[in-house]
Amino acid sequence: MAIKSKDLISLQDLSLDEINQILTNAKSMKEIIQRDIKKVPTLRGKAIVNLFYENSTRTRSSFELAGKYMGADVINITASASSVVKGESLWDTGKTINSMGVDVVVIRHPSSGAPYILGQAVEARVINAGDGTHEHPTQGLLDIFTVLDYKGALQGKKVAIIGDILHSRVARSDIIGFNALGADCWVCGPPTLLPAKVNELGVKVTWNIEEALTDADVVIMLRIQLERQKKGAFPSIREYAKLYGLNSKNLSLAKKDALVMHPGPINRGVEISADVADSLQSVINEQVQNGVAIRMALLYLMMGGGNVNVIA
């Protein structure tokens, strides 16, 4: 089974069956990553472009390694400001890449919806690696994968997403993904960082971190960006950390075996205390490894993949 939608821009582009297929494949991929010799020839002869308009270490290298472990040729284009300054539009950049015979383009872009423009400009399949404050579907998938690894199932599990929900593309993808698998999703942050009618996404909403944490099975902390303070979303980092920081004391309200997650990079001492980030409950580093596995599975399925056992 392959993935129907040409492009993966929102997690809503995937059916539940497709999500499960990706998760199943990712298990085999994770096994490959843990091998001594990681390279498999599955995607040999395929070409992937990482088109990044924003700085990113972890997502870009994760996609790059995922492609390379599978034998594909991967190049990185850091489009950042340079092409914008030169005045080339995203549409034209897409057309240029299209002429080069690429199979998949992975795009990270500061504008919500930008991958849709690219998707229309290129015949290649497009994977959204984070667009503005819209979505980050592969992060959503890897978060689900990580939780399932520990919890077995998501049905009825309380997942609390805490922090700057308004500007978080991770939150939007996580909500779609966790909801699709039957979790009980909560979002928590100051009202200034909650988007309008967020409850209509199918989540429970609270400003109170204790309420969000109580009996939670999964706690997902989001990175707070310092410039939000200047725009009036909260008075100071000090107060933010006090009200919305995760520490060992408030974490004790969650279930004993609750997982602590963070898409990274973390602000130690701000949204998460150092001891919690490094605690046994923290699976932050696990998320990174799972990210590679998920992206391998996705690339494999998007480039026509058959039965993964053949390659594993």
Added chain:
Amino acid sequence: MSMLLLKNGLVVDPSQGISEKMDILIQGDKIAKVAKNIEASQEMKTIDLTGKVITPGFIDLHVHIREPGFEHKETILTGSMAAVRGGFTGIACMPNTNPIIDNEGNLELIKARANRYNLTNIYPIAAVTKGQKGQEITEYGILKEAGAIALSDDGLNIESAQVMRKALDYAKIFDLLIISHCEDQSLAGSGVMHEGFMSTKLGLAGIPALAEEMIIDRDIRLAELTKGKIHIAHVSTREGVEIIRRAKAKGIKVTAEAAPHHFVLTHEAVASYDTNTKVYPPLREKEDVAAIIKGLADGTLDAIATDHAPHAREEKEVEYELAPPGISGLETALPLAWQYLYLPGHLSLLELVACLSTKPAQILGIDRGTLQEGKVADITVIDPQKTEKVDPQSFYSMGRNTPFKGWELQGWPVMTIKDGQIKMENGRIVE
């Protein structure tokens, strides 16, 4: 003198309360006779309009013609052709060109170019403030003498209540109307679409309806205070309609318009990040659309105005937040109004034509919008049965930025007559 006889059409003229099958005789540039069974004679050109609707020429209160300065988006010629194709015999043009129309020289340039083509009447609107900066008022006396039909800083809100008060006060000397683009920019912030569920889902910064409503309220109260004349442009929210309804009940001098996209589309249309759906004020929710329709039906909103805002293709083929706002609206206004206001029974034929012609003429204080004998023969003919798909490639406008591409719509203008001369027939400009 040339004579043109329009036979067997359904004449709809709100200025006389007429809605019946009649003939119209045009002599030179004037309407000579409106009566049943006018005898055709040799010297008349006779056109049989059986099954068609004959109305006074449409007048659009809100058009961005782009020339001078943005001729890559639209010119006075292409904008005039688009107007004529849309059935508009008159268009009021916003002053946010480059240079901005804030002095008589710039105003005369537009008039001179408009006269060159003689396709549709162009009524230039001058800026309320110099450079549309919202600070110093322009020379209303001199501008009116040079032909300014009204004043507006459209595209921008006048942030200072003090400046708006002075403008309303001073404009009274000349009985000039101020057209207000209502949007509190400090609240709208970096918003690019309506704030609601869709902005949350799409991760696009939202503009709350309140940003528009609080300025509508402010400007109406300032009009009450000054006894000045205010017209609210492109009303898009239910509370905005409600504020205007209350003000009218109170006897405050206020008029208002709505754009077709605001009574047809909701923010759901933004779902695919189509930049042709980006417009200010933004597409709102279905309750807002219902309120706009109700406002037009009960007369709270006086006119349908397109806010025609053409843009070049490459300007719209960009990220949503970078795209300029605006919809090319002249060539789809009537069929949208026909299909979404008249056919479902929200507005009668007389009410619809009043919104497109008679009331806009009254708002601008021009002797048009009527089919009375002796008046200028500016006439629009509608084919109520004509059904066609919207094809932006067929637009006379250079702006193909429409969210209605491919929509099958019914009720198109098939003839536009200005000063007794046929300027458009069956959707094509008559040379």
